[in-house]
Structure formats: C-alpha cells, structure tokens
Amino acid sequence: MMANYREMWEALGMDLENHDNLCAVLPDAFGDVYLSQENRPESMDFWDMVVADIHGIRPAELIEAQKDGKKVFGTFCVFVPDEVVIAADGIVTGLCGGSQFWVPDGEKVLPKSTCPLIKASVGARLGKTCPFFRIADMYVGETTCDGKKKAWEILGQDVPMHIMDIPQMKREKDIARWKEEIADFAKVVEETTGNEITPEKLADAIKIINAKRRAMKRVYEARKADKLPISGKDVLLMTQIAFFDDPQRCAQMCNRLADELEDRIEKGVSVFPEGTKRILVSGTPMAIPNWKLHHIIETSGAAVVCEETCTGTRYFENEVPETGGSLDEQFAAIADRYMKINCACFTPNTDRTKDIIRLAKEYKVDGVIDVNLKFCCLYDTEGYSVEQALKEEGIPVLGIETDYTDADAEQLRTRIEAFVEMLG
Amino acid sequence: MFSIGIDIGSTCTKTVVMNESGEMIEMLLQPTGWSSVDTAKQIRKSLESKGICIDDAKIVATGYGRISVPYADRQVTEITCHAKGAYYLNENKDMVVIDIGGQDTKIIKIESGQVKDFIMNDKCSAGTGRFVEIMANTMGLTIDELCELARTGSGVTISSMCTVFAESEVISLIGRGEDRKNIAYAVVSSIASKVASQCSHMDTKNAVVYLTGGLCECAFLKERIEQMIGHELVTNSKARFAGAIGAALIAASKGA
Ligand code: SF4
Numbered sequence: 001m002m003a004n005y006r007e008m009w010e011a012l013g014m015d016l017e018n019h020d021n022l023c024a025v026l027p028d029a030f031g032d033v034y035l036s037q038e039n040r041p042e043s044m045d046f047w048d049m050v051v052a053d054i055h056g057i058r059p060a061e062l063i064e065a066q067k068d069g070k071k072v073f074g075t076f077c078v079f080v081p082d083e084v085v086i087a088a089d090g091i092v093t094g095l096c097g098g099s100q101f102w103v104p105d106g107e108k109v110l111p112k113s114t115c116p117l118i119k120a121s122v123g124a125r126l127g128k129t130c131p132f133f134r135i136a137d138m139y140v141g142e143t144t145c146d147g148k149k150k151a152w153e154i155l156g157q158d159v160p161m162h163i164m165d166i167p168q169m170k171r172e173k174d175i176a177r178w179k180e181e182i183a184d185f186a187k188v189v190e191e192t193t194g195n196e197i198t199p200e201k202l203a204d205a206i207k208i209i210n211a212k213r214r215a216m217k218r219v220y221e222a223r224k225a226d227k228l229p230i231s232g233k234d235v236l237l238m239t240q241i242a243f244f245d246d247p248q249r250c251a252q253m254c255n256r257l258a259d260e261l262e263d264r265i266e267k268g269v270s271v272f273p274e275g276t277k278r279i280l281v282s283g284t285p286m287a288i289p290n291w292k293l294h295h296i297i298e299t300s301g302a303a304v305v306c307e308e309t310c311t312g313t314r315y316f317e318n319e320v321p322e323t324g325g326s327l328d329e330q331f332a333a334i335a336d337r338y339m340k341i342n343c344a345c346f347t348p349n350t351d352r353t354k355d356i357i358r359l360a361k362e363y364k365v366d367g368v369i370d371v372n373l374k375f376c377c378l379y380d381t382e383g384y385s386v387e388q389a390l391k392e393e394g395i396p397v398l399g400i401e402t403d404y405t406d407a408d409a410e411q412l413r414t415r416i417e418a419f420v421e422m423l424g
Numbered sequence: 425m426f427s428i429g430i431d432i433g434s435t436c437t438k439t440v441v442m443n444e445s446g447e448m449i450e451m452l453l454q455p456t457g458w459s460s461v462d463t464a465k466q467i468r469k470s471l472e473s474k475g476i477c478i479d480d481a482k483i484v485a486t487g488y489g490r491i492s493v494p495y496a497d498r499q500v501t502e503i504t505c506h507a508k509g510a511y512y513l514n515e516n517k518d519m520v521v522i523d524i525g526g527q528d529t530k531i532i533k534i535e536s537g538q539v540k541d542f543i544m545n546d547k548c549s550a551g552t553g554r555f556v557e558i559m560a561n562t563m564g565l566t567i568d569e570l571c572e573l574a575r576t577g578s579g580v581t582i583s584s585m586c587t588v589f590a591e592s593e594v595i596s597l598i599g600r601g602e603d604r605k606n607i608a609y610a611v612v613s614s615i616a617s618k619v620a621s622q623c624s625h626m627d628t629k630n631a632v633v634y635l636t637g638g639l640c641e642c643a644f645l646k647e648r649i650e651q652m653i654g655h656e657l658v659t660n661s662k663a664r665f666a667g668a669i670g671a672a673l674i675a676a677s678k679g680a
C-alpha cells in the first residue's frame with residue numbers, strides 16, 4: 001500500500017498507526033494465498049491491482065465522487081437493493097469485515113459470542129482502521145440475524161443508519177411488505193442524495209445491476225467445465241471485490257475474465273491436475289480478506305467450483321425483470337427478485353437446500369463443504385437439515401465451523417484432507 | 425520390500441512394519457514428546473538398529489505430526505488410516521470406529537473398506553485421551569490405575585464439559601474428601617458420556633462398533649461407553665496401532 005494515501009486516510013480520521021499494522025500484513029497474506037498459484041488467468045491482474053491498493057484506489061474514487069456531491073451508502077447484506085441507490089446517482093459499497101484484525105475492536109463493545117463478521121464490521125468502524133467505513137455517508141442495515149440487529153444500535157450511535165425491515169418468512173404478505181420497505185428506502189435515498197428516483201432512472205439502474213449479475217454468472221458458468229480454467233480462490237476474490245466496485249466496471253472486468261476463461265476451456269487449459277476433487281462450498285458469507293477455507297481446500301487436493309454463499313451465487317442469481325413500468329411496478333419486481341435469495345434468516349428455508357442440491361449437480365461436484373462462521377446460530381442450525389438432505393441425495397458433505405483466526409487451520413486441514421481422501 | 429506406517433499422534437507415536445507377505449514384523453510405540461521432527465529421527469534410528477533400511481521401504485506417515493516425517497513417501501490423514509487399520513484388524517467388516525485419540529476423538533463409518541462419513545471432535549479436549557491424562561495427573565494416578573479404580577466407584581458425576589472446569593471440579597472433590605474411587609468413576613463416566621454423545625450423531629444401529637486409540641485397553645471405559653450407547657464394542661490389543669497399520673497397508677497397496 002502506497003504512502004501517498006496517508007493524507008487521505010488522515011483526513012478520514014483514521015487511526016494511522018494501527019492501520020499501518022494491517023497494511024503491513026495484507027501483502028504477505030495475499031502473496032501466500034494468491035500469487036503462489038500457478039497459471040492464473042491474466043485478467044486477474046485487475047483484481048490483484050485492486051487488492052494491492054485496496055484502501056487506496058477505490059476509496060480515493062469515492063472521495064472524488066463525494067466532492068461532486070454524490071453520496072455513498074454502506075451495506076452489509078445482499079438483500080439491500082443496489083438498484084434503488086444507483087437510480088438516485090448514489091454509490092453502494094459493501095462494508096462487511098472479513099479479517100481477524102478488526103475483531104478485537106469489535107469485542108470491546110460486543111459479546112465474544114457474536115459472529116466474527118459482525119465483530120469485524122463493528123471493529124472496523126469503531127477502530128477507525130478501514131477507509132470504506134469512514135467514507136460511507138449512510139449505513140444501511142437490515143433486520144436479518146439478531147447479532148446484526150443489535151450491532152446496528154451500537155453503530156447507529158456513531159454514524160447515520162437506515163434499517164430495512166426484512167421479513168422472516170416469504171408469504172405473499174411478507175413480499176408485499178418488503179416492497180413497501182423498498183419504497184421507503186427509496187425515499188430515504190432520495191432525501192440523502194437530493195436526487196429524485198424516476199421510473200426511467202430506476203429502469204436504467206435495474207439494467208446496470210442485471211448486467212453485473214450476468215457478467216459474474218458467466219464467470220461462474222466457466223467453472224462448470226471439466227477442466228477448471230480458474231481457481232475457486234480467484235473467483236472468490238472477484239466476488240468479494242464486486243461489493244466495492246463500480247457496477248459497470250465490475251461487469252466489464254468480469255466479462256473480460258469470462259472471455260479469457262471461455263478461451264481457456266476451448267483450449268483445454270486447466271489450473272488443477274486431472275482428477276482434482278470438485279467442491280461446492282455452501283453457508284455463510286466470506287467477506288474480504290477471508291480466504292481461509294478456500295485456501296485450505298485448494299491446498300488439500302481439491303478445488304472449489306462454486307459457492308452457495310452471499311459472496312457467491314446468492315449475490316448474483318436471478319435478475320430483476322427489465323419490463324419497466326411505474327415505480328410501484330418496478331419496486332414489486334425488485335422485491336420479488338430479492339425475495340428469491342435463500343438466507344438462513346428465513347423460515348422455512350427449504351429452497352436453500354434445493355439450491356445446494358441443484359448447484360451440486362450443475363457444477364458436477366464430488367462433495368459439499370457446508371461452513372458456518374462461529375456463533376452464527378442460523379447457519380449452524382440449518383446445517384443439520386442441509387446435511388440430512390445432501391446425504392439423502394447421496395452427495396458427500398462435510399460440516400465445518402470456523403472463524404477468522406488461524407488457530408484451527410491445521411485441524412481444518414486434517415478434516416478437509418480426510419474428506420477429500422474419502423471422496424476417493 | 426517393507427511397507428512402513430508411522431502414526432505420529434499428539435501423545436504417542438506408533439510405527440508398524442510389514443514385510444512383503446503383509447505380516448506385521450515390528451510394532452513400535454513411543455511417546456511423541458515435544459518435537460515430531462525428533463520423533464521421526466528416532467524412529468529412523470530404531471528401525472535401522474533392527475536392520476530395517478528405510479531407504480528402500482515404502483512409507484506412509486499419518487497423525488497430526490504426519491508432515492514432520494521427511495523420509496515418508498506420502499502423508500495420509502489419520503481418519504483414512506484408522507479406517508483401513510480397523511477394517512483390517514476386524515476382519516474386513518463394515519463398521520463404525522470410535523477412535524479416542526490424545527487430542528481428538530473421531531467417529532468413522534466404514535463401508536466396504538472405505539470411509540463413508542466421519543465426525544471429529546477437535547475443538548476441545550473433553551472426551552479425549554488428554555482429559556483422562558490431566559485428571560489422572562491431578563489425582564496422582566496413572567491412566568491404567570485410574571481406570572481400574574473407577575470400576576470400584578460410583579455415585580459421583582462431573583458436570584463440567586470443559587476440561588479446565590472439570591479439573592477444578594475434581595480438585596474440589598478431592599478437597600471435600602470424596603473417595604478417590606468415586607472421583608475416578610466420575611472421570612471415566614464423563615469421557616464416556618462425551619464420546620457417546622458424539623457417537624449419537626452417527627447411525628450405529630446394526631453396525632459393528634470398534635474401539636481404537638490409546639485407551640482401548642481401559643476395560644472399564646469400554647464398558648461405560650457400551651452402557652451409554654447401548655451397543656457392544658469390539659476391540660483388540662493391537663487397536664491402538666490401527667492408524668499405523670492402516671498407513672502401512674496404504675504404503676503396500678498404493679506403492680506409496
Ligand atoms: S447470509 Fe443472510 S444476512 Fe448475511 S448477507 Fe447473506 S442474506 Fe444477508
């Protein structure tokens with residue numbers, strides 16, 4: 001990370017000294033996990049560059065945009081509809097924390113028995129060690145899990161927050177209520193940005209976000225090939241950064257990568273030796289720079305070919321119909337699309353199990369690793385039904401619980417290696 | 425050519441040497457000590473002193489120290505090796521293996537010689553060999569003494585699931601003047617119930633349940649687990665070598 005961003009970080013009120021500690025470890029971690037891979041697609045250069053200056057390039061762009069009067073909305077969940085913000089010329093940035101570095105600062109105010117994603121997110125804000133958390137003009141929370149709901153109350157003392165009330169079931173009336181929430185959110189966005197959301201602008205925004213989804217999906221499609229043109233780690237990085245990037249540039253870069261992958265498939269180029277076991281990872285999100293599980297899997301004789309997570313298929317599957325119409329009609333279409341995301345916060349959530357089985361077949365996996373972040377009661381509990389259903393289908397499954405520390409890395413490696421050995 | 429399996433566990437290291445006709449000609453047991461690298465060197469020496477040259481042997485290393493054996497041809501996890509070893513010891517029957525190791529406990533389901541499913545408790549030391557070891561130390565007994573004493577006790581239970589808290593419970597029981605045999609009983613029952621609850625996540629109905637690991641010769645522990653899971657356990661005096669036997673078999677079959 002370059003020194004010329006120091007001024008910017010200082011102006012953002014960051015804790016520079018502590019931030020330096022983070023800057024000191026990230027390049028090594030990235031080097032060990034990413035740059036050690038062989039024969040990576042050349043188009044990954046874009047993401048390598050972004051990571052190398054992750055607290056520099058994009059934050060500087062956001063600050064420039066703010067100088068032009070644009071507003072930045074920080075989000076924590078794939079249920080918050082980007083379309084609405086884009087339609088008001090606002091900018092969305094993901095804010096989930098994926099490093100142990102932020103956890104101790106989060107633990108200063110949260111119970112230890114909170115999931116690391118929440119602890120890291122709160123810690124990144126309160127510890128003043130992440131520029132994105134400083135830049136966002138408004139945070140948008142949601143009523144998903146209990147840990148997050150209470151964390152919003154704490155974050156809300158420090159930063160303006162809008163909370164979207166996400167239903168816990170998916171009945172007609174819940175979807176109708178969700179549409180109302182989206183309409184309310186649109187008003188908040190209009191007030192914050194000072195820009196009106198017109199049906200035309202919303203229709204354009206829907207197209208922009210759909211194009212990004214399609215581009216990401218193209219990259220995922222390439223992973224269905226027998227000869228894998230890209231590692232799971234590389235795709236995970238692409239997805240993680242999609243939460244921070246400009247959606248149009250994201251689509252462009254993903255399409256560029258997909259072109260290269262399709263070309264590789266044609267030429268039979270693979271980044272893994274023949275016979276490498278194909279793994280679907282399902283479960284809790286992996287916020288950047290959480291590469292732990294993928295790295296262990298891909299250095300234990302297996303490859304991750306798909307992620308049924310919010311940093312995976314739950315992020316980009318299903319599009320909002322581009323049929324236009326009134327604001328009300330478009331809000332309804334958006335509500336429908338988002339209600340197709342199958343998160344363990346809902347009950348019942350059997351569609352998620354169906355998704356996992358469908359993806360396991362589509363991506364021709366040898367086994368599923370179902371992971372939950374420690375203290376995530378929802379995904380942990382749902383793991384029981386997921387494992388049961390997979391076993392009934394004859395698909396081998398390994399349940400894993402882990403956090404952001406390295407303490408359990410060797411034990412995880414033993415389990416994962418044993419699982420891969422079991423796959424034959 | 426010899427096939428050698430080396431299982432470097434957290435407490436004990438087991439080595440098995442098989443000759444070309446698959447007979448086990450050497451079984452060595454030694455404490456792992458502080459460094460698995462040193463342990464690996466010692467094994468090399470003891471084998472050489474017995475005239476077994478490791479340079480032209482096929483060697484598979486397993487156990488948590490498996491990466492510390494520089495002269496091994498391959499590393500295979502203890503789960504796969506235990507399964508192969510137990511399957512061999514128990515005359516190639518489908519079964520569920522309970523392996524109580526030094527720092528983890530594994531339940532492994534085997535069908536046609538292949539691992540079908542496994543559960544591993546590696547998050548805490550309750551229900552592992554370490555638990556019994558710590559409690560035996562606290563009580564000034566060896567593990568064998570503790571197990572035998574336990575048979576004559578009754579009536580006391582340890583409620584803490586965590587080893588650290590359980591240890592203070594034991595200390596306060598000693599302080600209160602509780603009979604040592606009853607405390608020993610409580611210790612063995614505690615590990616048995618932890619293992620049984622782990623076992624309840626695996627279908628053991630109609631299966632042979634086979635006990636491996638360093639505690640397989642502790643008869644009273646075996647009985648307590650049997651009572652709690654309502655199922656007979658099979659074991660064998662060689663069962664603590666199951667991992668090393670499995671590793672040697674893999675070395676022999678895959679040419680490592
Ligand atoms: S796991 Fe659920 S709560 Fe978390 S980001 Fe995904 S949809 Fe939102």
Ligand code: SF4
Pocket residue numbers: 115116117118144145146147148284285373375376377378379
């Ligand atoms: S991983 Fe679970 S506990 Fe953590 S934020 Fe997501 S839903 Fe909440």
